[in-house]
Amino acid sequence: MPNTAYIILIPLLPFIGFVILGLFGRKYIRSFAGAIATGLLLVSTALSLWVAYWYFFVGGMVNGAYRPVTALKLEWLSFSHDLSIDMSIILDPISVMMIVVVSLVSLMVHLFSLSYMKGEERFATYYAFLGLFTFSMLGLVVSGNIFEIYIFWELVGCSSYLLIGYYYDRPTAVAAAKKAFIVTRFADLGFLVGILILSFQAHTLDFNILISRLLSAVMNPSDAGLASFWGVSLISWGLILVFIGGAGKSALFPLHIWLPDAMEGPTPVSALIHAATMVVAGVYLVARLYLLYALIDPAVTQIILYAGAISALLAAIIACTQTDIKRVLAYSTMSQIGYMMFALGTYHPGEDPALGYTASLFHLFTHAFFKALLFLCAGVIIHNIHSNEMKDMGGLRKSLPLTHACFLIACLAIAGIPPFAGFFSKEEILLAAWNSNKLVYGIGLFTSGLTAFYMFRLYFSVFWHKPATGHRHRQPLVESLPLVILALGAVFAGFIPFSRFVTASGFPDKPSGIGTNAIAPVLIAAVGIGIAAWLYAKASDRPAKAAASLRGLYTFAYHKFYIDELYLFITKKIIFNCIGRPAAWIDRNIVDGFINGVAITTGRISTAIKGVQSGRVQDYAWFFFIGIAGLAVLFIYIVT
Amino acid sequence: MEASVVVFYILSAFILVTGALAVTSRKIFRSAIWLLFCLTGIAGLYFWLDMQFIAAVQIVVYVGGIVVLIIFSIFLTQQSGKELPPPIRSSAVFSALAVCAGFLLTCILLGQYGRFRVPEPRYDYGGPDMSVSAIGTQLLSTTEHGYVLPFEVVSILLLAAMIGCIVLAIKPKSDEK
Amino acid sequence: MIPLHYILFVSTGLFFIGMFGLFTRRNMITMLMSVELILNSVNINFVAFNKYLYPEKLAGVFFSLFIIAIAAAEAAVAIAIIINLYRNIRSIDVEAADELKF
Numbered sequence: 001m002p003n004t005a006y007i008i009l010i011p012l013l014p015f016i017g018f019v020i021l022g023l024f025g026r027k028y029i030r031s032f033a034g035a036i037a038t039g040l041l042l043v044s045t046a047l048s049l050w051v052a053y054w055y056f057f058v059g060g061m062v063n064g065a066y067r068p069v070t071a072l073k074l075e076w077l078s079f080s081h082d083l084s085i086d087m088s089i090i091l092d093p094i095s096v097m098m099i100v101v102v103s104l105v106s107l108m109v110h111l112f113s114l115s116y117m118k119g120e121e122r123f124a125t126y127y128a129f130l131g132l133f134t135f136s137m138l139g140l141v142v143s144g145n146i147f148e149i150y151i152f153w154e155l156v157g158c159s160s161y162l163l164i165g166y167y168y169d170r171p172t173a174v175a176a177a178k179k180a181f182i183v184t185r186f187a188d189l190g191f192l193v194g195i196l197i198l199s200f201q202a203h204t205l206d207f208n209i210l211i212s213r214l215l216s217a218v219m220n221p222s223d224a225g226l227a228s229f230w231g232v233s234l235i236s237w238g239l240i241l242v243f244i245g246g247a248g249k250s251a252l253f254p255l256h257i258w259l260p261d262a263m264e265g266p267t268p269v270s271a272l273i274h275a276a277t278m279v280v281a282g283v284y285l286v287a288r289l290y291l292l293y294a295l296i297d298p299a300v301t302q303i304i305l306y307a308g309a310i311s312a313l314l315a316a317i318i319a320c321t322q323t324d325i326k327r328v329l330a331y332s333t334m335s336q337i338g339y340m341m342f343a344l345g346t347y348h349p350g351e352d353p354a355l356g357y358t359a360s361l362f363h364l365f366t367h368a369f370f371k372a373l374l375f376l377c378a379g380v381i382i383h384n385i386h387s388n389e390m391k392d393m394g395g396l397r398k399s400l401p402l403t404h405a406c407f408l409i410a411c412l413a414i415a416g417i418p419p420f421a422g423f424f425s426k427e428e429i430l431l432a433a434w435n436s437n438k439l440v441y442g443i444g445l446f447t448s449g450l451t452a453f454y455m456f457r458l459y460f461s462v463f464w465h466k467p468a469t470g471h472r473h474r475q476p477l478v479e480s481l482p483l484v485i486l487a488l489g490a491v492f493a494g495f496i497p498f499s500r501f502v503t504a505s506g507f508p509d510k511p512s513g514i515g516t517n518a519i520a521p522v523l524i525a526a527v528g529i530g531i532a533a534w535l536y537a538k539a540s541d542r543p544a545k546a547a548a549s550l551r552g553l554y555t556f557a558y559h560k561f562y563i564d565e566l567y568l569f570i571t572k573k574i575i576f577n578c579i580g581r582p583a584a585w586i587d588r589n590i591v592d593g594f595i596n597g598v599a600i601t602t603g604r605i606s607t608a609i610k611g612v613q614s615g616r617v618q619d620y621a622w623f624f625f626i627g628i629a630g631l632a633v634l635f636i637y638i639v640t
Numbered sequence: 641m642e643a644s645v646v647v648f649y650i651l652s653a654f655i656l657v658t659g660a661l662a663v664t665s666r667k668i669f670r671s672a673i674w675l676l677f678c679l680t681g682i683a684g685l686y687f688w689l690d691m692q693f694i695a696a697v698q699i700v701v702y703v704g705g706i707v708v709l710i711i712f713s714i715f716l717t718q719q720s721g722k723e724l725p726p727p728i729r730s731s732a733v734f735s736a737l738a739v740c741a742g743f744l745l746t747c748i749l750l751g752q753y754g755r756f757r758v759p760e761p762r763y764d765y766g767g768p769d770m771s772v773s774a775i776g777t778q779l780l781s782t783t784e785h786g787y788v789l790p791f792e793v794v795s796i797l798l799l800a801a802m803i804g805c806i807v808l809a810i811k812p813k814s815d816e817k
Numbered sequence: 818m819i820p821l822h823y824i825l826f827v828s829t830g831l832f833f834i835g836m837f838g839l840f841t842r843r844n845m846i847t848m849l850m851s852v853e854l855i856l857n858s859v860n861i862n863f864v865a866f867n868k869y870l871y872p873e874k875l876a877g878v879f880f881s882l883f884i885i886a887i888a889a890a891e892a893a894v895a896i897a898i899i900i901n902l903y904r905n906i907r908s909i910d911v912e913a914a915d916e917l918k919f
Contacts, residue, residue, distance in 0.1 A: 615915030617848075618731065618840050622738075625836065629742060636749065648819050652827040659831050659854055663838025668847060675850045682857050685827075689868050694881050698860075701885050706853065706892045713846055713896040717903045725910070727841040735840035739833045746829045750822050770875070778875055779882075787879050794886050801890035808897035 006047055007071045007089055010099060011138035013044040014106075018131035025124025033124035034117075037131055038110040044138075045103040048096075055096045056501050065506035068092040068208055070144060082204055088144035090207070093502040094287055094361060098141035101368045105276040106134045108482035112376050113268045115476045116383065126166060130272070133159035137277045141284060146195050147205050149285070153191070153249070156281060157184045160273050164265040176261035183258040187248020194241030201235055211291050218296050236297040243286060243293075243304060250282030250337050253311040257564055259334055263326040267379030270326060275333055275371035280364050283340045290357055290504055294347040305345030305436075309443045312338025314561065316450035320457070321547075321558040324388045325378050328458050329371070332414065335451060336367050339444065343429040346436040354504040355435065359428035362498040366421035369489035370413040376483055377407040381462060384473060390461045394539075397463040399470030402480050404463050406487045411459045413490045415452035415525045418518075424494035427518050434517060448521050452528030460536035647688055655681040666723050668714055676707045693775055824865040831858035845899050845909045849892060856888045 017040040025033045060066050069091040078084035110130060117126055136155035143149035158181075165177030199205045202213040214235060244255075251259040259279070263270055273279070286293055286304065293300055312335045319331035343360035380403045385393055397404045413420035416427070426448060433441040499509040535543050547554045556562070612623075655678055662674035679702045686695035779787050831854055838851030860881045867877025899909055906913050 610919040613917070613919045615918030617911055617914075621839055622734075625738065625742075625840075629738075629745070633745070645819060648823070652823075655827060656830050656834065659834045662854065663834060663842065663847070663851055668844060671847055671850060675853065678854065679857065682861060685824075685861065686864060689824075689864060691864055691868065691878065694860075694864055694878055697882060697885055701889050702853075702857070706889055709892060709896055710846060710850065713899060716900060717846070717909050724842075724844055724847070727843060732841050735837050738840070739837045742836070743829060743833045746833075747826070750825055750829070770878075775875060775878065779879065785874075785876075790879075790883055794883055798886065798890050801894050805893045805897040808894070809900045 007051060007091075007142075010044050010047050010051070010103070011135050011142065013040040014131040014138070015135035016040065016131075018128045018135060021124045021128035021131065025128055026122070030124050033127045034110070034114045037127035038107070038114065040131070041103065041107050041110050041134065044134075045107045048099040048103045051091065052096045052100045055091055056093075060091070060093075060096075064508075066093045066501070066508075067506060068144075071142075073144070083199070085147045085205055086145050087148055088206070089142045090144035091142070093506070094284065095141050097361065097365060097502060098284060099138055101365060102134065102137050102141060102277050105368055105372050105486075106130070106137075106272055108372060108376070108486055109268045109272040111478050112271070112379070112482045113266075114478045116268055116379055116479070117266065122166075126266070129159055129162045129166070130269075133163060133273065133278075137281070140281060144207055145205050146199065146207060146210065149288075150188075150191065150195060153188065153245070153281065156278055157181060157188070157249070160184075160262075160278055163269045163273060164262045166265055166269065170264065172261075173264040176258070176264040180258040180262050183255055184248045187245050187255050189245075190241040190248075191245020194238045194243075194245060197234055197238030197241065201238065207288060211289065214292055215295060233297070235292075236300055239289070239292055239296065239300050240303065242289065243300070243307075246282030246285040247307060247341075248282070249285075250279050250341065251311075251334050252282070252307050252338065252341060253314055254563065256311065256315070256334050257567060260327050260330045260560070263324070263330050267326070267375060267382060270329075271372045271375035271379070274330060275375050276368035279333060279337055280340070280368075283337060283344065283360065283364060286341070286344050287357065287361060290344065290354070293344070294354060294357075294504070295349075298349070301345050301347055303345075305342050305440055308338045308340070308342030308345060309440045310338070311335070312342065312447045313443050313450075316447045316454065317557050318560050319454045320450060321554060323390050325381065325390055325393070325458065325462070326375075326388055328390075328454060329374055329378060332374075332451065332455065333371060335447060336363070336371070336414070339426070339429055339447075340364055340367070342440055342444070343432055346432040346440070348436045355428065356432040357504040358499045358502055358509065359425065359432045361502050363422075363425035363429055365496075365498065366413070366425045366490070366493050369486050369493055370410040370420075370422060373406055373410040373483065373486040373490055374414070376486065377403045377410065380475070380479065380483075390458070393462045394466030395464065395468045396470070398468040399473050400475075401472065402475060402483060406483045407459060407463070409487050409490050411455045414455050415529060416448055416521050417525060418522065419491075419494065421490050421492070421494035423518075423522070425498075426521060430521055431517055445521060445524055449524035449528045452525040453532050456529045456532035457536050460532055464537045465539055644688065648685075651681060651685050651688060655685065666726075668718070668722075668724055669711075672707060672711050672714060675710070676703055679703050679707065691770070693770070693772055821865060821869045824869075825862065828858040828861040828865070831855075831861070843910050843912060845902075845911055845914075846896075848911065849895050849899075853888065853892065856884060860884055 014037075017037045021029065021033050021037060029036065054060070055066075055069070060069065071089040071091050073086055073088040075084055075086050110127070113126065113130070117123055120126060133156065136152050136159055140149055140152035140156055143152055161177045161181040164180055165174050167173045195205075198210060198214065201217065202210045204210050204213065218235065248255040259274060262274055265273075293304060315331040315334035315338060319328050319335065322328045322331065340360045340363050343356045343363065346356035347354050380400060381393060381396065382388055384396075384400065387393075409420065413422040416423045418424075430441060430444050430448070433444050501508065503509050535546060559565075612619075658674050658678040658681060662671050662678055665671040665674055679698065683695045683698040683703070686692075686698060778785060779791055782788050835851045835854030835858065838854065839848055842848050842851060863877040863880045863884070867874065871877070902914060903909055
């Protein structure tokens with residue numbers, strides 16, 4: 001058991017970086033702020049790799065299964081003797097995997113930003129925010145207590161707000177940061193209510209105890225009476241609400257509107273947050289509570305399944321029409337998250353072990369590599385072209401050779417072409433879907449074809465399309481090193497026998513065979529690549545003709561299915577007019593009016609009374625006489 | 641109907657009528673003169689009650705001192721022949737009502753509690769010693785029924801009043817310069 | 818012989834006449850005259866009670882004596898004040914002396 005102090009350093013080192021750079025960075029440390037932050041994160045990454053090595057190979061296996069290990073437990077707020085908010089760190093197959101992923105990708109982003117953000121006025125602030133984000137994300141994945149994960153959840157939301165709105169002089173960036181924060185915060189309301197319901201039912205906030213108590217409560221319904229609301233049991237409501245919180249953070253339909261706008265932030269930020277770490281927080285949450293989601297109520301499992309599938313399909317359709325390189329990648333992320341989510345929903349009773357769990361987390365692992373790689377390459381491209389639009393790019397394969405190679409590897413990986421990483425993880429997901437629900441399998445298959453199509457549309461538009469031009473662009477080492485490392489990950493990560501390490505029950509499982517079921521996805525992907533090449537490899541009017549032939553659907557998809565407009569309509573016309581305005585009216589006229597009325601009445605009474613002090617002696621004599629007469633009458637007739 | 645009863649009625653009517661005229665007269669000098677008559681009537685009432693000393697003091701101090709003082713102050717502060725402005729109608733009405741109410745209340749009380757026995761008339765002048773020397777002796781005696789302490793206090797009060805009046809009414813020196 | 822309460826009626830009447838004058842008159846000197854009427858009514862009361870209820874004692878006489886002396890002093894001081902006020906506001910109307918108004 002590694003010393004607790006080492007484990008707590010993993011999230012704490014980036015936090016120390018945040019504090020130091022936040023307080024002193026702007027004035028004193030500006031130029032080597034990046035070095036400090038990267039150094040701290042390097043130590044943190046080394047520690048997390050070491051913890052992973054220890055957990056998976058040395059000490060984590062107990063009686064043949066990987067059991068959760070509580071590395072640290074600090075009692076913080078104790079409401080009653082078994083309901084308390086503790087700060088605890090648990091080591092678990094998924095949490096160990098996540099700390100490796102988060103710290104590694106964050107390290108790559110830190111390295112990349114050394115050259116990408118060079119010359120920025122607020123260089124140190126950028127690294128401070130990155131440190132805050134890394135701390136929050138690492139804290140989130142090792143939380144052992146559902147309230148602790150909520151605290152870190154909100155911290156992640158806050159730091160993503162800071163990072164998206166980093167260029168605060170741009171109104172679009174500010175609006176995007178607000179949108180991200182508000183949408184996720186709105187979803188977090190559901191999360192909070194869900195936490196309250198679940199913890200109330202289980203009388204605890206600790207994850208493992210909560211899961212075991214709720215499972216036993218459902219398995220033996222004769223124990224505590226299970227309340228129900230509108231025909232659905234309360235625990236199911238709690239799970240649905242918690243899922244809504246996760247859906248907000250993971251940009252599932254219909255709470256996905258913030259993700260494309262969040263591309264206003266710097267590109268390395270998008271690589272970190274919106275590719276590899278923050279958006280998978282929702283998936284991680286569902287995985288953490290997987291036993292509850294899978295076993296308690298099949299309806300909840302179906303909700304997860306369809307939400308993920310719809311998001312995947314919708315995002316893929318929209319991505320086919322977008323022209324901004326980062327927007328395409330954003331929708332691609334949303335689509336892949338949809339894959340991960342519906343994989344978690346493919347559990348059907350009696351299935352053992354849960355294939356969807358392993359597949360989803362495997363895809364999370366590989367996706368982190370190739371998506372971060374895609375974003376960093378996009379960053380290099382944008383840096384060179386000084387524009388985000390695809391029409392300004394083209395023929396870049398000679399001027400950015402390394403980027404070209406990495407981008408190609410990442411595109412092949414995301415399309416699911418063997419032997420790259422995405423092939424293995426996507427296969428497992430589709431296999432899990434085939435075993436449970438053929439419709440969702442069909443959606444997943446079609447979406448993987450679309451994925452290949454739009455990714456290669458992007459690839460060809462950027463690197464081919466126009467004649468290859470330009471001289472070779474010199475890239476600093478700190479820019480190319482992360483690309484190379486991530487590309488190696490994208491190539492080789494698929495060969496890790498993931499199911500030996502991460503399964504729902506803890507017992508290692510043999511890797512699922514890649515057999516005949518692998519043919520269909522690869523074929524569809526190849527077809528997609530072919531169509532993309534035919535349309536975009538050379539400049540022509542074929543894309544325009546294709547778009548014209550699908551006129552209605554094309555426009556609909558181009559405008560992102562008008563979902564943003566719908567939200568705007570609901571908030572402006574309905575909520576503001578019907579709820580906001582009357583509430584403001586009541587506040588101004590009734591509440592304020594009451595208080596003002598009290599004041600005005602007091603004023604009027606005082607004006608009326610002040611006539612008593614008239615300054616005239618005879619009036620005073622009057623009052624004197626009345627008082628005496630009154631007292632006399634009182635004493636003569638009433639008292640005696 | 642004895643003579644003293646008739647005299648009493650005449651005296652009381654005189655007092656009340658002149659008093660009412662004193663408070664309602666339009667011209668200020670007339671009002672002072674009506675006051676003078678009223679006070680003289682009250683002195684007459686004291687004489688009727690066989691309290692000669694108080695009657696004398698009343699005439700000397702009140703009529704001869706205070707009314708003269710009032711007349712001098714009228715001369716000092718305004719034209720004595722001018723008409724006074726009429727009273728404010730509302731306050732006159734209210735005061736009249738209040739006064740009548742108070743009078744009624746007191747009469748009711750007097751009717752309830754005020755019936756005392758009438759003392760026997762004494763015609764022999766052998767009654768209590770009410771001569772001036774007796775009054776003076778008791779005024780300055782220090783025994784149980786002596787009034788020397790209030791006497792001294794009142795004398796100091798008169799001194800203070802005298803000095804105070806002079807200070808209040810003195811003409812400030814800066815006016816001449 | 819006149820019963821006591823006849824005399825008390827007279828003094829009460831005089832008291833309320835004085836009070837009416839106090840409330841109604843606008844001139845300060847006439848207000849002072851009304852106050853003198855009130856004081857005199859009290860004097861009548863004391864003397865009458867002394868004569869009818871305690872004929873062998875002199876307490877009522879002395880009380881009246883002191884009241885007369887103090888009334889004289891008070892009238893003098895009041896006149897002095899009125900003269901002073903007249904010098905300042907050139908009027909002896911009570912309505913003119915209302916600086917203590919709100």
